[in-house]
Amino acid sequence: MVISGVAATGALALAGAPLIREHLLGALVMVALLAIAAELLLIRYPLRPEYNDRGVWLSVSTPIVIAVMLVYGAQFGVWLDALTTLVAGAVMVPSRATHPRWVAINTFQSVLSASGAGIATTAVFNPESGVWSLQSLGALMLGLATYMLINAVLMSITVALAEGVRARWVLAQTVLSLPRDVALMTPISFLAMAALQAYGAVGLLGVLAPYLALRQAFVLARRQQELYHQTIRSLGFLVQRAHPYTGGHLQRVSLWARRVAEKLGLPPDRCELVYEAALLHDLGKTVLDERILNKPARLAPEEWAEIRKHPQLGAEILRDTPFLAPIIPWIAMHHERPDGAGYPFGLKGEQIPVEARVIAVVDAFDAMIGGEAPNQRRPHKRPLTLDEAIAELERGAGTQFDAQVVQVFTKVVQDWRRKREAGANT
Amino acid sequence: MQGAWWAFGITVASIAALAYYAFVVLPARIHRWRCEGLRAFARLIELRTQGRYANAESMAELASAVAQRLGVPLHERRRMELAVYLRDIGMVAIPYPVLNKQTPFTPAERELIARHAEISASITEQIPGLWQVAPIVRLHHVVYSEQSDAPLSAHILSALDDWLRIAESADADTASSVLKQGAGARYHPMVVQAILGEIHQRTLGNLQALTRSAALWL
Numbered sequence A: 001m002v003i004s005g006v007a008a009t010g011a012l013a014l015a016g017a018p019l020i021r022e023h024l025l026g027a028l029v030m031v032a033l034l035a036i037a038a039e040l041l042l043i044r045y046p047l048r049p050e051y052n053d054r055g056v057w058l059s060v061s062t063p064i065v066i067a068v069m070l071v072y073g074a075q076f077g078v079w080l081d082a083l084t085t086l087v088a089g090a091v092m093v094p095s096r097a098t099h100p101r102w103v104a105i106n107t108f109q110s111v112l113s114a115s116g117a118g119i120a121t122t123a124v125f126n127p128e129s130g131v132w133s134l135q136s137l138g139a140l141m142l143g144l145a146t147y148m149l150i151n152a153v154l155m156s157i158t159v160a161l162a163e164g165v166r167a168r169w170v171l172a173q174t175v176l177s178l179p180r181d182v183a184l185m186t187p188i189s190f191l192a193m194a195a196l197q198a199y200g201a202v203g204l205l206g207v208l209a210p211y212l213a214l215r216q217a218f219v220l221a222r223r224q225q226e227l228y229h230q231t232i233r234s235l236g237f238l239v240q241r242a243h244p245y246t247g248g249h250l251q252r253v254s255l256w257a258r259r260v261a262e263k264l265g266l267p268p269d270r271c272e273l274v275y276e277a278a279l280l281h282d283l284g285k286t287v288l289d290e291r292i293l294n295k296p297a298r299l300a301p302e303e304w305a306e307i308r309k310h311p312q313l314g315a316e317i318l319r320d321t322p323f324l325a326p327i328i329p330w331i332a333m334h335h336e337r338p339d340g341a342g343y344p345f346g347l348k349g350e351q352i353p354v355e356a357r358v359i360a361v362v363d364a365f366d367a368m369i370g371g372e373a374p375n376q377r378r379p380h381k382r383p384l385t386l387d388e389a390i391a392e393l394e395r396g397a398g399t400q401f402d403a404q405v406v407q408v409f410t411k412v413v414q415d416w417r418r419k420r421e422a423g424a425n426t
Numbered sequence B: 001m002q003g004a005w006w007a008f009g010i011t012v013a014s015i016a017a018l019a020y021y022a023f024v025v026l027p028a029r030i031h032r033w034r035c036e037g038l039r040a041f042a043r044l045i046e047l048r049t050q051g052r053y054a055n056a057e058s059m060a061e062l063a064s065a066v067a068q069r070l071g072v073p074l075h076e077r078r079r080m081e082l083a084v085y086l087r088d089i090g091m092v093a094i095p096y097p098v099l100n101k102q103t104p105f106t107p108a109e110r111e112l113i114a115r116h117a118e119i120s121a122s123i124t125e126q127i128p129g130l131w132q133v134a135p136i137v138r139l140h141h142v143v144y145s146e147q148s149d150a151p152l153s154a155h156i157l158s159a160l161d162d163w164l165r166i167a168e169s170a171d172a173d174t175a176s177s178v179l180k181q182g183a184g185a186r187y188h189p190m191v192v193q194a195i196l197g198e199i200h201q202r203t204l205g206n207l208q209a210l211t212r213s214a215a216l217w218l
Helices: A002-015 A022-040 A062-072 A074-092 A100-124 A134-163 A167-242 A249-263 A268-279 A283-287 A301-307 A310-317 A322-332 A354-371 A386-396 A403-425 B002-048 B056-069 B074-086 B089-093 B107-114 B116-125 B134-138 B152-169 B172-182 B189-217
Strands: A043-045 A056-058
Touching (some): A062 A074, A062 A134, A062 A167, A134 A167, A249 A354, A268 A322, A268 A354, A322 A354, A354 A403, B056 B074, B074 B152, B152 B189, B172 B189
């Protein structure tokens, strides 16, 4: 944050104050007011749905900033962007929509991105050639792309530092959507530029309608992603309700599973899916008779047969939900064993997807240390300690559990324990 | 200057396309996504009750058609469709032995089952962004004479749920006559009319399709 702060201040100083030119003062105020209004309609961009009150913003005032740059000069644009982000952020702080630290981070980021875009546009755009030209269109697109690219790089670094997500993943997601975003923003930006040129700042009012459409598109695109998470969390909530897990079993299993998947080198989006599959791995139990699930005594063979249906029932519940299709096999196979003694299909080794093997190990581990439902603990046995549980996993490696997964998971647990002890000592 | 007009035309056209995408295409797609996600909830109850409750697919489609007849606006119709998928999710909290009982229910059990609407609504309220659907879910067994001011979509679900259930256990004609008898008392009269109209039209359509295929076959 300090580094980006210094860099941003430097960039602002380098750009110089545009306010010296008095005839532009009125225009700046007008444009800034509009842009602040736009910014307040912005879309926050928390990477994990758990964090709703913080995160990096996806600003939709960018097209206006770039248009302003082409018409009034790059320095004007940089100052405008800095000002709007800062003021809009400051307005949001009292309503607890964000935290001052995030306002600062976002402001620094926007200054740096705007400076980059300014340099890029001035390099290719000659003001003599006028607004209605291919050159101005090209400069506009270049400016938008530069702005968003720099913003993406900074954002991925910030988010990676703050939320522990891998920077490469965030960057990849942003870069992938870059062509779409530029295509969506260019018409608005072009219109804003033309309006600014012809009617001055007042002309921007004419851009309002398309601007709102653009914003709507972004909000909905974002919503689509949220829906996915909402569905999963709501289903997870139902599992928890139906089945008396001791506190946080599902959360722990999901977090561990994601960590192991990351260590196994699975692609980041797959790791997220593993997290979600782990949250839902016992979804099928919501269908079963709770008299069996809650039975404190040892289960009869036919009751075990009922319980053993739950992986397939879980898969059956999700059958008609196409966007959860990738996790269905993992849920169906999370009780398979590498030696073929598992259920429901009795698959062996590589026939079981690695994600299902991960969930199997982590689920068993958490059950051993006492996180599982009371009746599924072996009767009259106390929960194991971490070391005992790891030893148990290692004993089962290659037969009950996947050997490679056990190896990686052991490392993950030991890392976690080291960190926890270091935390306790300080 | 000709270049300028071209640029202007392209800008306006692309903004129109953007607006269409943002206000028509995307909301419809999002609604479909929502329904697909909530289908899992309906499926869960279907499995838990061995198919006795929460048969959502046909109900969602029929309810939407009936609502369209009654002039219910699109956003309300969409909410109602979501309510169809969520209406019986409260059954997760009703004991399994009661749900899967083979003999008729005792009054106490009936009362227990009746609580599912309230539980479904409270689960719906906990799903972010679905609080507006909760009132419809809560009232999906509403009785017209007791609560005539309930949302129209709740009245539609109430009547349609009974129609589908009776049509499945007996036949469509019996179901329609039960609705007709209950119009104004148990069911909203306008809703009954719309449902019967829709059913009538569908049977006619089916008959026509049948004759057409028979004619082709001959």
